[in-house]
Amino acid sequence: MNIQTSRKMALAVAIVSIGLMVSYLALPIIALFFHTSPLLFLSSLQEQQVIDALLISFLTAGIALLVIVLVGTPAAYFHSRLYYPGKRFVEILIDLPLVLPPAVAGLALLLFYGRMGLLGRYLHVVGIDIAFTTIAVVLAQIFVASPFYIRNAKELFGQLDPVYEQTAQTLGASPLRVFATIALPLTINGLVSGMVMTFARALGEFGATIMVAGNLPGITQTMPLAIYGAMQGDFNVAITISILLVLISFGIMAIISIVTRKRGLLA
């Protein structure tokens, strides 16, 4: 086969594989839209259950993301810069929620934070109950979604050429200044995409939530829980929430993509 033919074959493979990938992802999502009408969709939007699920999902996932970023960024930064005893063990620990089935994570959280739990029993004595509250939803989301951000941040900081930071340090910059003016701008694009994945994972959390937070509309019923419940009764509500999730996720991704592209030109 000469070089021309093999290049044409490559193009054919490109078309087929990209076509397959796009249709595999897009067609089921399009099927969502086919199963309802704009009228049904808009009327379901006003159902209290839908509004509640929307608010709870975004509130909890947002708080979870905030906590993960605030704690995870310095953790990832120093983890990648320092050597400390047990570092390898911590690496494994960070990845653990990724391979743990969410239901297991939920059970573990319940056995820890629940009122019979390891920590929960002492909190219960002072009147603090965590299980079955909105806080429990946030805790579950933090647990399952944090690896997405921390691993990502860890890699990004680790790949930074230390020469820039070292130069800044020799010039007398404090660690905070070094981080804020050198490390952060260079990694911000990657960090933001890590945040998007983390937010998405937190938003979609189901198994752990139902175990430790329960399923209560208006308090702990997130969108995935609402979809699962609605699927068993009112199909239209399930489809509405699903479409909402698709549209919102798409919107967020689009905004992020535009914003980071601009920054990418500057970085």
Next chain:
Amino acid sequence: MTVDKKSVVISALLSIILCIVLVTTGCTNTATTPGATPGTTITTQKTAPPTQASAKTLIVFTAASLKGASDVIGPAYSNATPGTTVKFNLDGTQVLKQQLENGAKADVLISASNTYTNALKNEGYLVNETVKNLTSNYIIVIVPAGNPGHINSLADLGTPGKKIAMGTPDVPVGVNTRQSIAKLTNSTFNTTWNTTLFKNVVSYETQEPGVVTKVVLGEVDAGFVYESSYKAAQPGTLNAIVIPVKDNSLQTYTIGITNTTSDKDAAFKFETFMVSPQGQQILSDFGFRPIGG
């Protein structure tokens, strides 16, 4: 870069050939060579065509409350009918109904709700003549061992500050729970009790074992479950508060063959087993009541 017609045709042909190959390899019977190992006595036995006729797998969609019972029913049926294994798909009946309506294949359905059974019969997913009553169940209130929520009577359920778990409005146990609560509100208590009770609910579970788990773990003060779950629980893990029969809501379970079954005879044999004394005994051992309570 223009796409040359020739390379497009070649890639299309290749993909078609690939598809044909994949489909045909998927369809061929794995023909096992009935070779006698050298040295064994030569018996003229016509080895039957491998596997297909003898080993059967029955898929039984079952209401989740039969979780414990199914662990015994499966082996018992395999003993009674050698060559058949039973695979149970346990979930809330409302979920099973959705699955059947969306194309899932099953041989038998054990449903915890007449309403859902009738809906499926009307929609044509069941072989209507084969649908029979199987067993029944009452609703009961369970509390964890040690009674951390100090719930000693049905009245206490209406005390503010308790944690209660029950089924969603769609799962059969949830439907009957609400019916029982409504009856109790009218006969014994009042609307304040009713309102406070529902304010006390911290979780609506999509299947009955979910409620049981939350109570067993002691994370909720009380839960509305089936009597069978209480009777079959490990001794010492649960205590119960009975709902009087007049206020209770009897759940009638039905069994029926689905219209997606691949072996109607095998499915019917299983159904017969379940309504027979042997099957009924297993259900009774797990706390289910005979048909009619």
